[in-house]
Structure formats: structure tokens, C-alpha cells
Amino acid sequence: MNPDKPADLLPPVLLIGCGKMGGAMFRGWMAAGISPSVIVDRHTTDIPAPHRVVRSLDEVPQDFSPAAVILAVKPQKIDPILPSLTRISGHPVIISVLAGRTIAGLSKGILSETPAGNAPVIIRAMPNTPAAIGQGMTGYYAPPEASKQQIALCESLLRASGEVIRVDPEFRIDDVTAISGSxxxxxxxxxxxxxxxxxxxxxxxxxxxxxxxxxxxxxxxxxxxxxxxxxxxxxxxxxxxxxxxxxxxxxxxxxxxxxxxxxxxxxxxxxxxxxxx
Ligand SMILES: NC(=O)c1ccc[n+]([C@@H]2O[C@H](COP(=O)([O-])OP(=O)(O)OC[C@H]3O[C@@H](n4cnc5c(N)ncnc54)[C@H](OP(=O)(O)O)[C@@H]3O)[C@@H](O)[C@H]2O)c1
Missing domain, CATH: 1.10.3730.10 (ProC C-terminal domain-like)
Structure with a gap:
């Protein structure tokens, strides 16, 4: 066992979009301790090693197998990104914080170029901006096909920026948006x-x-x-x-x-x- 690596380190993630929300979440993960991760963002410059920032999905190292992919770009910028998600190795769970983008809509976008494939499991989360100081409130919805391990992983990632609560069915995310998101x-x-x-x-x-x-x-x-x-x-x-x-x-x-x-x-x-x- 590597003594430099605490047992409870969060697993590696691929964060797509490191602006206000993605950046706040990633700072929370760094504070909590996270395995070397990769960030896709056109602008970010202040993420220290061992994490790596790349400017586009094409530059993500092919041997990088994240446990989770976090979608944190503006909702109107996600569509060109979705088909490339099937190329990420290791079958990661997808966690979307995009306002107004449903799991069905995201799955359709992911499979648009490989319609015969299986869409990865997508968990939908709605954080709020106090996440930036570890005081966030996040509601999330996990579909029935999400495994216990995927849900536990999602909760441990979201909890790094504050409180977490699970809602069901998916449309309850609209209520979370109206109360804690906004x-x-x-x-x-x-x-x-x-x-x-x-x-x-x-x-x-x-x-x-x-x-x-x-x-x-x-x-x-x-x-x-x-x-x-x-x-x-x-x-x-x-x-x-x-x-x-x-x-x-x-x-x-x-x-x-x-x-x-x-x-x-x-x-x-x-x-x-x-x-x-
Ligand atoms: N802010 C909130 O209070 C809040 C609360 C809950 C949920 N959310 C959700 O969080 C998501 C992110 O919001 P935000 O306010 O953090 O957005 P943001 O500040 O614009 O951050 C997104 C970042 O991703 C980059 N990006 C977008 N597409 C890219 C691509 N293809 N390749 C590389 N980089 C790319 C953007 O660069 P460009 O600007 O150049 O595109 C930007 O730096 C939204 O979907 C929103 O619904 C936000």
C-alpha cells in the first residue's frame, strides 16, 4: 500500500467544465482529497498537479479511466460533447449538474452517433453556489439502473461541497431547483x-x-x-x-x-x- 495515498481519497474524475460551479466542486474535492483527475476546460489555469487540465475532450489521455464524469458546462454547450462520452474508458458513471437537461435527453445525445450502444448511467444533480465555500445544498436523482456503488460515489463527491439529498422521481429536481438551486x-x-x-x-x-x-x-x-x-x-x-x-x-x-x-x-x-x- 502506498503510504502517501490515504485510503479514503476520492476516486479520479473527469470534470468537463470548470467554471463557477465545476470549479467550486473541484476545489471541494481537492480539499477533501481526490486521486489525480483530469479537467476539460478552455480557460482554467489554476488547478495544481497531480491534476491535469486539457482544453478539449480529444486531449483526455486514452489510458485515463475516471470513476465518474461530471458534466458542468452551460446547458446550451453540452450537445457537441455528448457523443464523445462513449469513448471514455472504464464505464464511468455520469453526473450532470446541468439545469434543465433530463437524463433521457442527455442519453439520446450520448447515443446519437452510436445508437446501438448502451448509454452510461446518468445521475442528475442540482447544486447551488454556496458549494464554493463547502456550504452547498445539492439535490440529486439517480435512476433505477444506478448501482449502490455509483450512488455512494455520487454522494461522496457531492458531499465534498456541502449537504446532499436524494429525490425521486426525476421531475423533483425542478422543485430542488426552485428551492435550493435558485x-x-x-x-x-x-x-x-x-x-x-x-x-x-x-x-x-x-x-x-x-x-x-x-x-x-x-x-x-x-x-x-x-x-x-x-x-x-x-x-x-x-x-x-x-x-x-x-x-x-x-x-x-x-x-x-x-x-x-x-x-x-x-x-x-x-x-x-x-x-x-
Ligand atoms: N452557477 C450556478 O448557480 C449553478 C447552480 C446549479 C447548476 N448549475 C449548472 O452548472 C453548469 C455550469 O454553470 P457555470 O455557471 O459554472 O458555467 P461556466 O462558468 O460558463 O463554466 C463552464 C466552463 O466550461 C467551459 N466549456 C464549455 N464547453 C467546453 C468545451 N467543449 N470544451 C472545453 N471547455 C468548455 C466554458 O468555457 P466557455 O465559456 O469558453 O464556453 C467555461 O469555462 C450549468 O449547466 C448550470 O446549469 C449552475
């Missing part, structure tokens, strides 16, 4: 609006900014570390007749947050379903 943007919007409200009340912009940001990040960290429900944490800071109660009464009007949050999530999920191909 969710960080909802929270950032709240931070923006709080900051604007503080400025409107006369606070200096730099004070407004720090008050809003630290409130959101502190409340998020408390929620993360507390065993209590969000509703209990809210009640804990709401004294009867106090200031928080006054504000919450406005937010909680039936036509306000209870209706708007549901409407927003439903709109995102509907759009995800509409875009699915």
Missing part, C-alpha cells in the same frame, strides 16, 4: 432590500451594508447550528408587543410573504419544467 438569490435579494431600507431610514450606506449582510449570514449560521425549527427561532426573538412582532405582522399578511414566497417558488419550478429537454 434559493441563494432569494436570500441575496432580502439582503439588498434590508440594506436599501436601512439607507432610506438615514443610515450611512456602509453601516446599512454591514447590518444587512451580518444579519443574513448570522441568522443563517444560527439556523444551521440550531436543532430548533425556523419557526421556533423566529418565536424566540419575537416578544409580544415588541418591534419584531410589528415587522412580522407586515411580512405575514396573507397577501405578503406567505403568498409571494409560494408564488415565487412555483414560478421557478414551472420555469425549470418548461426548460427541461
Amino acid at each position: 434559493g441563494p438569490a432569494y436570500v441575496f435579494l432580502l439582503a439588498e432590500l434590508l440594506e436599501k431600507a436601512a439607507i432610506k431610514r438615514g443610515l450611512a450606506p456602509e453601516i446599512a451594508r454591514v447590518l444587512a449582510r451580518k444579519t443574513i449570514s448570522g441568522a443563517g449560521a444560527l439556523l444551521d447550528q440550531s436543532p430548533e425549527d425556523a419557526a421556533d427561532l423566529r418565536r424566540n426573538v419575537t416578544s409580544p408587543g415588541g418591534t419584531t412582532e410589528k415587522a412580522l405582522a407586515v411580512f405575514s399578511r396573507p397577501e405578503a410573504w406567505p403568498a409571494i414566497v409560494q408564488e415565487a417558488v412555483d414560478a421557478a419550478a414551472a420555469r425549470a419544467a418548461e426548460l427541461a429537454i
